[in-house]
Amino acid sequence: MxxxxxxxxxxxxxxxxxxxxxxxIYRYEIGEEILPYTDRNGNLxxxxxxxxxxxxxxxxxxxxxxxxxxxxxxxxxxxxxxxYETIDGNRxxxxxxxxxxxxxxxxxxxxxxxxxxxxxxxxxIKAALPGYPxxxxxxxxxxxxxxxxxxxxxxxxxxxxxxxxxxxxxxEGFIAVETKYSxxxxxxxxxxxxxxxxxxxxxxxxxxxxxxxxxxxxxxEQIIIGKKGLTQIYRNFLLSERYGFKEGLQSYSVILxxxxxxxxxxxxxxxxxxxxxxxxxxxKNIYLEDFVKAIINNCPxxxxxxxxRFYDRYLNWSKLGNID
Numbered sequence: 001m002x003x004x005x006x007x008x009x010x011x012x013x014x015x016x017x018x019x020x021x022x023x024x025i026y027r028y029e030i031g032e033e034i035l036p037y038t039d040r041n042g043n044l045x046x047x048x049x050x051x052x053x054x055x056x057x058x059x060x061x062x063x064x065x066x067x068x069x070x071x072x073x074x075x076x077x078x079x080x081x082x083x084y085e086t087i088d089g090n091r092x093x094x095x096x097x098x099x100x101x102x103x104x105x106x107x108x109x110x111x112x113x114x115x116x117x118x119x120x121x122x123x124x125i126k127a128a129l130p131g132y133p134x135x136x137x138x139x140x141x142x143x144x145x146x147x148x149x150x151x152x153x154x155x156x157x158x159x160x161x162x163x164x165x166x167x168x169x170x171x172e173g174f175i176a177v178e179t180k181y182s183x184x185x186x187x188x189x190x191x192x193x194x195x196x197x198x199x200x201x202x203x204x205x206x207x208x209x210x211x212x213x214x215x216x217x218x219x220x221e222q223i224i225i226g227k228k229g230l231t232q233i234y235r236n237f238l239l240s241e242r243y244g245f246k247e248g249l250q251s252y253s254v255i256l257x258x259x260x261x262x263x264x265x266x267x268x269x270x271x272x273x274x275x276x277x278x279x280x281x282x283x284k285n286i287y288l289e290d291f292v293k294a295i296i297n298n299c300p301x302x303x304x305x306x307x308x309r310f311y312d313r314y315l316n317w318s319k320l321g322n323i324d
Contacts, residue, residue, distance in 0.1 A: 006034050006048025015262050019182035021320055023096035024048025026313050030061050035094060054093030064093055064101045066309050070108035074101070077143065086158050087143050099181040102314060103160045104142060106179065106292070109306040110163075111140040113299070120300060125163060127298035128291050132175060132252060133167040140164075144176075152242045154204030155190050155235045173250025176240040178233075179288075180257040181314065185267045189229030201226045205235070208242045214282075219274040233271050237283060252282055258315060259287040289315050 005024035012020060027034070027048055035050040054063045055075065062071035078089040091098045114121040114137055122137045144162040146152060161177040178185070191199040201224065209215065209223050214237075222228035230238070237253050244251025257264040268285035275282070292315065296307045312319075 004028055006046045009045075009047055013262065015260060016182045018260075018317060018320060019258075020047070020049050020097055022314065022317070025319055027051060027096055030063065032063060049095060049097040051094050051096065055089070064096055065108075066105045066313065067109060067112075067306055069112045070104045073108050073111070073142070074104050082147075084147070084149065084156060085143065085145055086156060097182055099160070099179050099183055100143070102181050103177075103179040105310055105313075106307075107140055107142055107161045107177075109303055110295075111142070113303055114140055120303075122165075124295055124299045124303075128294040129163075129175065129254065129286075132165075133173065133250065134165040135168045136166050138164045138166060138172075146239075146243050148246075149239070150204070152204070152246065153190075153208045153235065153239045154192075154202050155239055157232070157235050157239055159236070159240065167250070171250060172248075173252070174244065175252045175254055176236070177254045177256060178236055180255070180261060180264060181288075184263045185255075186232035189231055190235055191229075202230070205230055205238060208238045212238070212241050212245060214238075214241060214276060214279045215274055216276055233267050237271060241279075241282065252284075254283070255285045256288045256291055257285075259289050260317075 005021060005028060008017060009020065024047075032051045034046045034048055035052040037045045037047055037050060039045060051063060055078075057063055057065075057068075057071060062068055065071040065074060074092050077085075077087055078092065081087050088100065092101050092104070095101070110121055110125065113124065118136065121140070122134065125137050126132075126134050139162075141162045141164070142160065144159045145156060149156055159176040160179040163175045163177065164172065165174065166172050190202045190205055192202050194200050206224055209220055213220070215223065219228065223230065233255075240251050240253045243249070255264060255268055264285060268283070272280060272283060272285075289311075292307055292311050296304055296311065299307065
């Protein structure tokens, strides 16, 4: 079966190898051939998580997408992509391992649910994300970048999903969701360059740090003087908080990743431990398995199958069996 699933990538960690194999099984189940990959040295490889022509679905099968709604929404977003948006059509349609289409597969059914039954999606999301002041879910958007991102933090970082809501007093808010599968949160640091080409802390990010006062004083000082760089988890949090601050919205952030993900817990703690106490309830790390199971246990039969299929494709590690 290993030949059917494709070759192993030598750079994979044990965890990433599991994820790649699980997506290779999915590719085999839907009857798609492997798209050959040519490396920089001209060598041909057959990694099982790549397909071709994912934008052209077969009857009853939307290839990298688990529902027709998710496929159609992904296609719409690619066709109507704004200049500042980072949606990647090839990644969406042809890379089974990518977390970007995974987010569409997870949240598009909730988006569809909101359109068809607003009360139901509110009940389901409140069960999957307890503890938030949600009275009514008003929207579920994917790959959201505020149009004024340059004025917020200067960072073109997309919120994988933004769940908008109102509380019992009618005050609007949102939960920004960062979804990870096999990837780690990025370690690249945001920066500007001075007149000599030297890297310096990004001005808008520093402005956001000063304004929000979300970090402990010593951490804030290290960021301002450039001794501590702002990696992805910091940039995501800053964008979410400043967007909420400027728009007058309640703002929260959630990281969703598999329970066995090797780095998410540590990345989360690295940020959480450096926040002021009043900001600590603004961010949570939730296991993807727990989130999906909560949805499955609290949604009507009409929608449950979509999330059961999601769990089977992305999180059913038992399918690896003897090929692990």
